[in-house]
Amino acid sequence: MSKHNYLDAVCVQKYNTSVPNQDFWVQSIKHEGFETYTIDSNSIKNKFKTWLEDRSPDLVIVYGFSLKIPEEILSIPKYGFLNIHFGKLPENRGPDPLFWSIKNGEKETAITIHQMDKDWDTGKILLEEPIPIIQGETGGMINSKMNFILVQLIEKTLSLIQEPVNYRVQPTKNRYNKRPSDIETTINWEEQTADEIENLINACNPKYGGATTYYQGSPIKIIEVSPVDGQLPLLGKTAGEIIHAHPQEGLYVCCKYGKLLKINIVSSDAGILTGNKYIHLGLRQGHLLTTTLTETKKISVLT
Numbered sequence: 001m002s003k004h005n006y007l008d009a010v011c012v013q014k015y016n017t018s019v020p021n022q023d024f025w026v027q028s029i030k031h032e033g034f035e036t037y038t039i040d041s042n043s044i045k046n047k048f049k050t051w052l053e054d055r056s057p058d059l060v061i062v063y064g065f066s067l068k069i070p071e072e073i074l075s076i077p078k079y080g081f082l083n084i085h086f087g088k089l090p091e092n093r094g095p096d097p098l099f100w101s102i103k104n105g106e107k108e109t110a111i112t113i114h115q116m117d118k119d120w121d122t123g124k125i126l127l128e129e130p131i132p133i134i135q136g137e138t139g140g141m142i143n144s145k146m147n148f149i150l151v152q153l154i155e156k157t158l159s160l161i162q163e164p165v166n167y168r169v170q171p172t173k174n175r176y177n178k179r180p181s182d183i184e185t186t187i188n189w190e191e192q193t194a195d196e197i198e199n200l201i202n203a204c205n206p207k208y209g210g211a212t213t214y215y216q217g218s219p220i221k222i223i224e225v226s227p228v229d230g231q232l233p234l235l236g237k238t239a240g241e242i243i244h245a246h247p248q249e250g251l252y253v254c255c256k257y258g259k260l261l262k263i264n265i266v267s268s269d270a271g272i273l274t275g276n277k278y279i280h281l282g283l284r285q286g287h288l289l290t291t292t293l294t295e296t297k298k299i300s301v302l303t
Helices: 022-031 047-055 097-103 139-160 194-203 275-281
Strands: 009-013 035-039 060-063 081-086 108-115 125-132 211-215 218-227 242-246 250-254 260-268 271-274
Touching: 009 022, 022 035, 035 047, 081 097, 081 139, 097 108, 097 139, 097 194, 108 139, 125 139, 194 211, 194 218, 194 260, 242 275, 250 275, 260 275, 271 275
Parallel strands: 009 035, 060 081
Antiparallel strands: 081 108, 108 125, 211 218, 218 260, 242 250, 250 260, 260 271
16 A cells, blocks of 8 residues: 555554564564554543554555454544455454354455444444355465455545545344354364364364363364265264274374364364274274264274
């Protein structure tokens, strides 16, 4: 944006926990000659307003910012605040729309650019760019794809706001999706189908380190699986049961309705391993992956 002299300053949120490379990015922005301002939960209520009024910007674009911006600040810029939301609105309001889109098996999401108002993700919509969700894509893959497209959309946004704009008003009532809980990122072998489990695992990769399950009473994260196409349903098997575990052929687990998933990548206290390597830690046919910590049972296999 700087080639058009649009960008004047960059504000960065200060996190209580360590964020990788945050200082590096701030210094890089300064090196390019742009002013930076670090915002936290205290300064956004007072000092930020003064700083913003002194600069009197035409527009503020918000991306990946988790603090609630006070309503009285939103009217300071000539064109207000515009938020970049990686999800359709109003159906995907909330802080992690990509997780829910992938988990729910949606075929399409969107980059939505909307005005900010006093509530979360409820402002008038300026621009919506549909983004297909391809089967097997992870949250990280879709996020990267959307970031690549975002550059062009911001250019389009800057052109649109300088003309009379028809904003689309959102419905006032719609669900707000919170960040997923630990239970919502845990595989429920008894209740979820193979497709639902695959969607959950993809939704959890990489942001939540994979979807949680338990083996022999210890938590593990499944990072990647593959469906087994053309497979006849297995009868008499338990959901979560390991059907095949071979160092060369791989690790296969039974899901609801007897459908198999191949486990490709696992994260455990032994490290991030392929399913083939994870077998060397003692997984056997008939053992169970479970939904809760207390389920440590295994099934006897007659050979």
